[in-house]
Amino acid sequence: xxxxxxxxxxxxxxxxxxxxxxxxxxxxxxxxxxxxxxxxxxxxxxxxxxxxxxxxxxxxxxxxxxxxxxxxxxxxxxxxxxxxxxxxxxxxxxxxxxxxxxxxxxxxxxxxxxxxxxxxxxxxxxxxxxxxxxxxxxxxxxxxxxxxxxxxxxxxxxxxxxxxxxxxxxxxxxxxxxxxxxxxxxxxxxxxxxxxxxxxxxxxxxxxxxxxxxxxxxxxxxxxxxxxxxxxxxxxxxxxxxxxxxxxxxxxxxxxxxxxxxxxxxxxxxxxxxxxxxxxxxxxxxxxxxxxxxxxxxxxxxxxxxxxxxxxxxxxxxxxxxxxxxxxxxxxxxxxxxxxxxxxxxxxxxxxxxxxxxxxxxxxxxxxxxxxxxxxxxxxxxxxxxxxxxxxxxxxxxxxxxxxxxxxxxxxxxxxxxxxxxxxxxxxxxxxxxxxxxxxxxxxxxxxxxxxxxxxxxxxxxxxxxxxxxxxxxxxxxxxxxxxxxxxxxxxxxxxxxxxxxxxxxxxxxxxxxxxxxxxxxxxxxxxxxxxxxxxxxxxxxxxxxxxxxxxxxxxxxxxxxxxxxxxxxxxxxxxxxxxxxxxxxxxxxxxxxxxxxxxx
Numbered sequence: 140x141x142x143x144x145x146x147x148x149x150x151x152x153x154x155x156x157x158x159x160x161x162x163x164x165x166x167x168x169x170x171x172x173x174x175x176x177x178x179x180x181x182x183x184x185x186x187x188x189x190x191x192x193x194x195x196x197x198x199x200x201x202x203x204x205x206x207x208x209x210x211x212x213x214x215x216x217x218x219x220x221x222x223x224x225x226x227x228x229x230x231x232x233x234x235x236x237x238x239x240x241x242x243x244x245x246x247x248x249x250x251x252x253x254x255x256x257x258x259x260x261x262x263x264x265x266x267x268x269x270x271x272x273x274x275x276x277x278x279x280x281x282x283x284x285x286x287x288x289x290x291x292x293x294x295x296x297x298x299x300x301x302x303x304x305x306x307x308x309x310x311x312x313x314x315x316x317x318x319x320x321x322x323x324x325x326x327x328x329x330x331x332x333x334x335x336x337x338x339x340x341x342x343x344x345x346x347x348x349x350x351x352x353x354x355x356x357x358x359x360x361x362x363x364x365x366x367x368x369x370x371x372x373x374x375x376x377x378x379x380x381x382x383x384x385x386x387x388x389x390x391x392x393x394x395x396x397x398x399x400x401x402x403x404x405x406x407x408x409x410x411x412x413x414x415x416x417x418x419x420x421x422x423x424x425x426x427x428x429x430x431x432x433x434x435x436x437x438x439x440x441x442x443x444x445x446x447x448x449x450x451x452x453x454x455x456x457x458x459x460x461x462x463x464x465x466x467x468x469x470x471x472x473x474x475x476x477x478x479x480x481x482x483x484x485x486x487x488x489x490x491x492x493x494x495x496x497x498x499x500x501x502x503x504x505x506x507x508x509x510x511x512x513x514x515x516x517x518x519x520x521x522x523x524x525x526x527x528x529x530x531x532x533x534x535x536x537x538x539x540x541x542x543x544x545x546x547x548x549x550x551x552x553x554x555x556x557x558x559x560x561x562x563x564x565x566x567x568x569x570x571x572x573x574x575x576x577x578x579x580x581x582x583x584x585x586x587x588x589x590x591x592x593x594x595x596x597x598x599x600x601x602x603x604x605x606x607x608x609x610x611x612x613x614x615x616x617x618x619x620x621x622x623x624x625x626x627x628x629x630x631x632x633x634x635x636x637x638x639x640x641x642x643x644x645x646x647x648x649x650x651x652x653x654x655x656x657x658x659x660x661x662x663x664x665x666x667x668x669x670x671x672x673x674x675x676x677x678x679x680x681x682x683x684x685x686x687x688x689x690x691x692x693x694x695x696x697x698x699x700x701x702x703x704x705x706x707x708x709x710x711x712x713x714x715x716x717x718x719x720x721x722x723x724x725x726x727x728x729x730x731x732x733x734x735x736x737x738x739x740x
Contacts, residue, residue, distance in 0.1 A: 143258060143403060143430070144251070144252050144254055144255070144258075145239075145253050145255050145257075146588070147239050147252060147278075148705075149212075149241040149243065149247070149250065149252070149278065150206055150212040150278045151212070151276060152247055152704075153704075154206055154671075154673075155671075155702055155704075156204065156212070158204065159216075160202065160215055160216045160276075161200050161201065161202055161216065162217075162272075163197055163200050163215065163217050164218045165191055165193075165218065165220070165293070166220050167191065167220050167295055180475075180476050180523065181367075181414075181523075182367040182414055182419065182506060182522045182523035183367060183506075184337065184345060184346045184369065184503075184504075185345040185346070185457065185502075185504040185506070187296055187306065187336060187458060188224075188296040188342075188343040189294075189342050190292040190341045190342075190343065191219065191293050192292045192341075193290045193291060193292055193293060195289075197215075197217075197290060198215065198286050198289070198290060202214065203282050205282075206278075207664040207667075207671075207673075209280075210279065210280050211278075211279050211280070211281065211282045212278050212279075213276070213279070213283075214275065214277075215274070216272055216273070216274045217273050217274075219295055220271065221271065222270075222271040223269065223270070223271070224269050224295075224296035225268060225270070225271065225273045225296065226265050226266060226273075226296065226381070227242060227264070227265045227275070227290060227294070228262070228263070228264050228265075228290070228292045228293070228294065229263045229264075229288050229289065229291065230261060230263070230288075230289050230290075231288060232258060232259050232260055232261075232262075232263050232288045233259055233287045234254065234256050234258065235256070235280075235287060237279065237280050238278070239252065239253035239277070239278040239279075240252055240254040240255070240258075240288065241274075241275075241278070242254075242265055242273060242274065242275055242276075243268070243273075243276070244268050244269070244274065245274060246270075247274075251265055251266060251268070257427075260378070260405070262379050262405070263378075263379065263405065264378075264380065264381050264404045264405070265381070265404065266381055266383070266402045267336070273293070294336075294338075296336075306345065306457070306459065307397045307458070308393075308459060309458070309459055310456040310457045310459035310462060310502065311456065311457070311502055311527065312528055313498045313499065313528035314462040314464070314497065314500070314502075315391075315462055315463050315464065315494065316388035316391050316460060316462055316463075317329045317387050317388065317391070317453065317462065318387065318388055318389060318391040319391035319463065319496045320391075320494075320495050320496060321451065321463050321465055321494050321495070321499070322451065322453070322463045324515065325511060327515075327571060328436065328453060328509075328571065329387070329453050329463070330384070330435060330436040331436040331437060331438040331571070332348070332349045332438075332453045332455075332461060332508070332509060333362075333382045333383055333384045334346075334347060334382070334455040334458065334461070334504075335368065335380060335382055335383075335507070336381040336383070337369045337372065338369070338376045338379050338380060339369045339372045339376055340371070340373075340376070344368065344369065345455065345457070345458035345503070346364055346365065346369075346455075346506045346507045347364065347454045347455045347504065347505055347506065347508035347521070348363055348364030348365075348368070348382075348421075348507045348508070348509075348520075349363050349364075349453075349508075349509040350362055350429065350436065351363045351422075351437060351440060351517065352438060352440070352559075352569055352570070352572040353558070354564045354566050354569055355561065355562055356437075358428065358429075358437060358572065359424070360427070360429055361409075361422060361559065362422070362423040363421070363422055363423075363507075363509065363517070363520060363555075364421050364506075364507030364520065365414075365419050365420065365421060365506050365507035365520050365521060366411040366412055366414065366417075366420055367522065367523075368506050368507045369421075374407070374408070377408055377423065378405045378407075379404065379405065380404070380406050381402055381404055382402060382406070383401070384400065384401045384402070384403070384429070384433045384435070385399075385400050385401050385434070386398065386400035386460055386461055387400075387460050388460055388461075394460070401433045403426070403429065404427075405425070405427070406423040406426060407423065407424045407426070408421065408423060409552070409558055410551060410553060410555065410557070410558060411552070411553070414475060414538070417485065417542075417547045418485040418538035418539055418542035418543050418546065419475075419485075419486075419520070419522040419538040420520055420547075420555070422555055422558055431574060431575060431580035431603065432582060432603070435574065436572070437571055437572040437573075438509060438511075438516075438517050439515065439517065439571035439572075440517040440518070440540055440559075440569050441512055441514065441517070441518050441540065442540055442544045443541065444472075444541035446470035446471070446487065446518075447469070447512035447518060448469045448513060449465070449466060449467045449468075449513050450465075450511045450512045451464060451466070451511050452466075452489075452501060452505070452508050452510050452511070452521065453508060453509060453511070454501055454505035454521065455505065456500075456502035456503070456504050456505045457502050457503060457504045458504040459504070462499060463499060464491050464501060465491065466489050466490060466491055466492055467492040468490060468492070470488070470489060470510075470519075471487065471489075472484045472487060473488040473536070474486060475522060475523070475536050476536065484539075485538060485542045485546070486522065486537060486539060487518070487536065487537045487539055488535075488536055489510065489534060489535050490532060490534050490535075491526055491531065493531075498528075500526040500527055500528060500531060500535075501521055501524065501526050502527060502528075505521050506522070506523070507520055507521060508520065508521045510537045514568075515571070516568060516569075516570070518537075518539070518540050519538055519539050520540070521535060521537050521538075522536050522538050523536055524536050540555075543555045575603055575604045576604075576605075577605065577645065577646050577647035578645060578647030579604035579605055579606040579607070579643045579645035579647065579650055580602060580604050580650050581650040581652040582600075582601040582602050582603065582641075582652055583598050583600050583601050583602070583639075584599050584601055585597065585599065585639075585654075586599075586678045587656075587677050587678050587705065588706070589656065589658075589675060589677070589706050589707070590631060590658055590659075590678075590706070591659060592632065592634055592658060592661065593630070593631070594630070594658070594675075594678075595628040595629060595631075595678070596616075596628065596656055596677070597628050597629075598626055598639065599625070600624050600625055600626075602643050602650075604647070605645050605646065605647075606624075606645055607643075607644045607646070608643065608644045609622055609623065609624055609641065609642075609643055610622055610642040610643075611623075611641055612638075612639070612641075612642075613629045613639055614637040614638040614639070614640075615631055615633065615637035615658065616630065616631050616637065616639075617629065617630050617632070631656070631658040636655050637657075638653060638655050639656060640652070660675070661674065661733065662674055662675070662735060663675070666735070666736035666738045667712070667738070668738055670711055670712035670713060670737050671709065671711055671712075672710045672711075672712060672735055673708075674722070674733075675706065676706060676707055676708060676726065677706055678706070679706075683726055683727045684701075684703070684708060684724070684725070685724075686701055686708065686710065686722065686723070686724055687722075688710065688712065688721070688722055689721040690719075690720060691718055691720070693721075696713070698710060698711060698713075710722070712735070712737050713737070716737065718736070719734060719737075720734070720735050720737060721733070722734075
């Protein structure tokens, strides 16, 4: 799971911190049943949960701890009784250049972050983590008197056992995941569709929406959904909305475990119109440009008002993974829950059809989803209807894109035209925009990001798009440069932090990614004050490692079982016994001996 973040690893994992963070336990507010759903045709988003405000002094409960290399870590755990998933809402985020903020569960198997200066801002929401606890960790070179962020509330994504409250795995059995045969012609379009965890006051809801292109093909992150999704949201609420991209099955099946996804936080309202007397649309501007690594697609549109004979909707029913439903009969212009065809109506009436994989419909959480024509262009956004897996032949109603364009009012806050056609082209149809069609994006990973002196690191090319040439630069490494797609292993002969740079070229321009690796002494800290020793190995296999420890007299010691990490092994020497120790390490048959000193006050 990813928000805008950089690579990193919490200090609690890096250093195996033994002290648990302090815990603040909060009692969940009893759920108000009237918040779940009402029996009414008025459109409404799917209730997902609610937020619990956090007191202004809650951060004072956290504690600082100094790390072996001199940096500091601050941690606090929040528990919400009765919760099945939590997320956080922050404000006044002003992280320093070298600060790294992480959020994870107590098992440390689901981690958000590292968040950095690119996440700074007045407000910020995070993706949710399963469970009833959440740990906040700040890693910093300085020990702040006042933390560079505040916590405003914790989101309680309510338990599946509560009727009507849904997310992963809860879409109806008739629904069809994307990457099935039905979306063969909509593979790009689906990449623009996202699930929304929206905030309106203290309530949280699920909806769907899509990135949408403008007439300049410039990748401005415009996002289209329905106005009834957060009709009463404030500017502060919008700044904390979470948008989940690529939340989908990889192969068209129903996955047993929740798939990975990419998320963004924050948006600004640009224009909208109500369903009652309007076409129920909302145009947002996302706070951040969608990273190329998300493989975004800015969907095209058709404002002609002509109905399509067939097409699909791509949506997130019940807040579940991305699904696709198909219509094979012409769209009918009609009022919302109307009975008479009206060419000037604000809505399309749609009925769904059985296909090779099932009989997809829409459900709560699908609101705002884009309706595509047979040409793959958006012609509407979902407002409501009666279709469900128990009512396959009941109709749904979509606000017509042609009405969203300029029929709701002449003011810029009431139409799409002002925003999507600033060049005044008067295009009737606009194809989608794929920024990766001509622009290559540099990206890479490495098998480890720390290695001992003399160790090697293998870098893997992850660049996307039509790459013409590659140029790798390895500061402090050998080789120092490489022009191949996959470089050879790079050996580092001295300690330090070294830059790694990849430049790729393409017809759409150049792209560069810069990262760094650390080359460290084999053993640190030495001397140790708490008996804890890290042996840095770089890339290794646990079965190849044999470690024995002797005191200065040559007596073999029984020590706690070593803790094997990604690139190192952690040993715990006798905590209260000062003195010198000999560590004998065998890796792949080669043995090295190291002398360390344990100094305990």
